[in-house]
Amino acid sequence: MEKKQFQAESKRLLEMMVNSIYSQKEIFLRELISNASDAIDKMYYRSLTDDSLSFEKDRYAIYVEADKDNRKLVMKDTGIGMTKEELEANLGTIAKSGSLAFKKETEIEDGHDIIGQFGVGFYAAFMVADKVTVITRSIDSDQAYKWESDGTDGYTIEPAEKEDVGTVITLHIKENTDDESYDEYLEEYRIKAIIKKYSDFIRYPIKMNVTVSKPKEDNEDEYAEYQEEQTINSMVPIWRKNKSELKDSDYEQFYQDKRYGFDKPLEHIHVSVDGAIRYNAILFIPEHTPFDYYSKEYEKGLELYANGVLIMEKCAELLPDYFSFVKGMVDSEDLSLNISREMLQHDRQLKLIAKNIKSKIKSQLKTMLKKEPDKYEKFYKAFGRQLKFGVYNDFGANKDDLQDLLLFYSSTEKKLVSLSDYVSRMKEGQTYIYYATGESNERIAKLPQTEMVADQGYEILYFTEDVDEFAIKMLRSYDEKEFMSVSSADLDIETDEKQEEETNSEENKKLFEKMKSILDGKVKDVRTSKRLKSHPVFLAADGEITLEMEKVLQAMPDNQNVKAEKVLEINPNHDVFHSLKQAYEEDEDKLKLYTNLLYNQALLIEGLPLEDPVEFSQNMCKVMV
Numbered sequence: 001m002e003k004k005q006f007q008a009e010s011k012r013l014l015e016m017m018v019n020s021i022y023s024q025k026e027i028f029l030r031e032l033i034s035n036a037s038d039a040i041d042k043m044y045y046r047s048l049t050d051d052s053l054s055f056e057k058d059r060y061a062i063y064v065e066a067d068k069d070n071r072k073l074v075m076k077d078t079g080i081g082m083t084k085e086e087l088e089a090n091l092g093t094i095a096k097s098g099s100l101a102f103k104k105e106t107e108i109e110d111g112h113d114i115i116g117q118f119g120v121g122f123y124a125a126f127m128v129a130d131k132v133t134v135i136t137r138s139i140d141s142d143q144a145y146k147w148e149s150d151g152t153d154g155y156t157i158e159p160a161e162k163e164d165v166g167t168v169i170t171l172h173i174k175e176n177t178d179d180e181s182y183d184e185y186l187e188e189y190r191i192k193a194i195i196k197k198y199s200d201f202i203r204y205p206i207k208m209n210v211t212v213s214k215p216k217e218d219n220e221d222e223y224a225e226y227q228e229e230q231t232i233n234s235m236v237p238i239w240r241k242n243k244s245e246l247k248d249s250d251y252e253q254f255y256q257d258k259r260y261g262f263d264k265p266l267e268h269i270h271v272s273v274d275g276a277i278r279y280n281a282i283l284f285i286p287e288h289t290p291f292d293y294y295s296k297e298y299e300k301g302l303e304l305y306a307n308g309v310l311i312m313e314k315c316a317e318l319l320p321d322y323f324s325f326v327k328g329m330v331d332s333e334d335l336s337l338n339i340s341r342e343m344l345q346h347d348r349q350l351k352l353i354a355k356n357i358k359s360k361i362k363s364q365l366k367t368m369l370k371k372e373p374d375k376y377e378k379f380y381k382a383f384g385r386q387l388k389f390g391v392y393n394d395f396g397a398n399k400d401d402l403q404d405l406l407l408f409y410s411s412t413e414k415k416l417v418s419l420s421d422y423v424s425r426m427k428e429g430q431t432y433i434y435y436a437t438g439e440s441n442e443r444i445a446k447l448p449q450t451e452m453v454a455d456q457g458y459e460i461l462y463f464t465e466d467v468d469e470f471a472i473k474m475l476r477s478y479d480e481k482e483f484m485s486v487s488s489a490d491l492d493i494e495t496d497e498k499q500e501e502e503t504n505s506e507e508n509k510k511l512f513e514k515m516k517s518i519l520d521g522k523v524k525d526v527r528t529s530k531r532l533k534s535h536p537v538f539l540a541a542d543g544e545i546t547l548e549m550e551k552v553l554q555a556m557p558d559n560q561n562v563k564a565e566k567v568l569e570i571n572p573n574h575d576v577f578h579s580l581k582q583a584y585e586e587d588e589d590k591l592k593l594y595t596n597l598l599y600n601q602a603l604l605i606e607g608l609p610l611e612d613p614v615e616f617s618q619n620m621c622k623v624m625v
Ligand SMILES: Nc1ncnc2c1ncn2[C@@H]1O[C@H](COP(=O)(O)OP(=O)(O)OP(=O)(O)O)[C@@H](O)[C@H]1O
Pocket: 031, 035, 036, 039, 077, 079, 080, 081, 082, 090, 091, 096, 097, 098, 099, 100, 115, 116, 117, 118, 119, 120, 121, 122, 123, 167
C-alpha cells in the first residue's frame, strides 16, 4: 500500500493546527459532528435534484460511540460519503473544503446551512488522537475506501468494505501524558456534555449508547445498569421556531436548560431579523441580580452561534456594559468566522447585530415601563443601578439612550417615578428638577433642607445610591430642565426680600465672620439660610462637589482627598439665632461653644463623621450644666 505524503505546506499547517489554532481540545468533536451534519445536508440537497433519491429524514443520523478498553472514539454518519478522489482531495489537502466547493457548485439557494468552509476542521481530531481512520462510501460509488493517518507521516488510502453509504471515523485516542489527560474523551458524561455544549442544535439526531439505571425486570426493587440508545441533542433550536408556537413556559425551560440563571427570567425578547444582516436571538432579563453581578468576576456576554453551532460562550461585544445583565444567545448565518471559529474575522456584522440588539432591549424596557410598571420596578430594583452607571460612564456618551429608563423615589408620589413623569407634573414657574441625597428615603424626608422646598409644593427626587448624583451631574438636565440639589447654595426659592435685608445686616455679617474664624477653615462661609424652616442649622455645599459626592469619593481607595466647599447655614428665624447674637455681644467663649455645637450637629444631620466626638459630647454637657 502506497503511503502518500501530505503536501509540504499541509504538513506544517497540520502541526500548527494540532498545536495552536484551537484553544480548547474538546472542539474536535464539534468539528467532526459539523462535518457529519454537512454530509447529511448534502444528501438532502442531492435528493432535491435527483429523482431517484428520496430523503427520508428518519434514516439520517450521527452516531457517537466510545470504546474505552480500546481507546477508540467512533463517529458514524449516514451522509453522502466520499469517493476515493474526494478522500484524496478533502482529507489529503489541508485547507481544501469539499463543503465550500459543494456550496459553490450546487448553487443551492439555502445552502448557507452547510457549516464547513475552511477545510481544516477535520484535522482538529489530531489534537486528541494519534491515529485517525476514515472508512467511507460515496453515494456515487459501489466501492468503499479507508483513509488512515497518524497526522505527521502522511496518509494511506485503500479499498475497504462498507455496506451502506456514509462515513465512519475512528479516533485512536492518545495516551495520557504528564500534562494532559485524554481519557476524558472516552467518558460518556464528558462526550455528552461536549455535544450538548456545541452541537445541541445540529438538525440531525446525534445518537449515543448511554448507561441508564433501571429497575430490574424480575425484581422491581433492584436497579441494574443498561445500555440505551439516546438522542443527545435537542435538534430544533427554539429560536428558529415561530414565535406564535412558543409559550412563556418554553422560554423559561430554555433559560433553565441553558443555565442562564437559577431564577426565572423576568422577561424574554425573541428577535428574528432578516434584512441587511440575518440573525435570530433569544434574550432574557433575569428576575434577580446574580450574586456576583456587581463584582469583577461577573462576565457579560451572549452565546454566539453560527448556523446553530456554538462559536463563543460569552461574546462580550454583543452587549453594552449597561445591559450586561442580559442573558441569552444569538445565531447568525452571516458571521465571518476565522479558521478556528473562536473569533470573528472582522466584526462589521457583529457590530450591526450588537447595535440592533441594544435597541431591541431598550425598546422592550421602555414598553415594559409603560405597560407593566410593576414588572419594570422589579427589574429596576435588580438592575437600575447598572443603568445609572451607564449614564455616568464613558463621559455620558450613552445618557440619551438611558435617561428615560431611570426611576427615582418621589417625595410626593411616594414611589419610584420616571424623569418624564416628574417633568409632566412640574408646577408653573418651576425651573428645576429638585433632588435630595441621603442614606434612605426616611432619612432624606427628615433632612432640614428638604423642608422648605417641599413646603413650596415642589416634588423632590430622593437619591439613595452613591451613583445617583454622579449620574445626574452627567445628565445635567432632562427635557431642558436642570437638576438642582436641595442642598445647593443657589437654590431657586422665593424669599421675603425685606427679611433677607434684615438678616444680612452689617451686624450679622460680623457675627458670621467671627463664627467662620472660630471654625478655623472647616467651612468656607457662614450665612443665613433661605431654605430652613424649623431646623436651626444646615451644612450646604458651594460648587460642583456636594457633600454626598464627598462621602463617595472619600470612601474610594485612591481618594484624592476631594472635599466639598462647606457652608454653614443658620436659620435666622430660629431662637438659636438670637442666642448666637447674644453670645456674640456678651460672651466669646459661649459663641465658640455654640458655633462648634451647631457645626457638629450639621455634620451629624448630613451623616458625616464628627471630627472630635469626645469634644462634642463634652460641649453638650457644658450646655446642660
Ligand atoms: N463525515 C464526512 N462525510 C463526508 N465528507 C466529509 C466528512 N468529513 C469531512 N468531509 C469532507 O472533507 C472536507 C474537509 O473537512 P474539514 O472539516 O477539514 O473542513 P470543512 O468542514 O470543509 O471546513 P471547516 O474547516 O470550516 O470545518 C469537507 O469539506 C468535506 O467535503
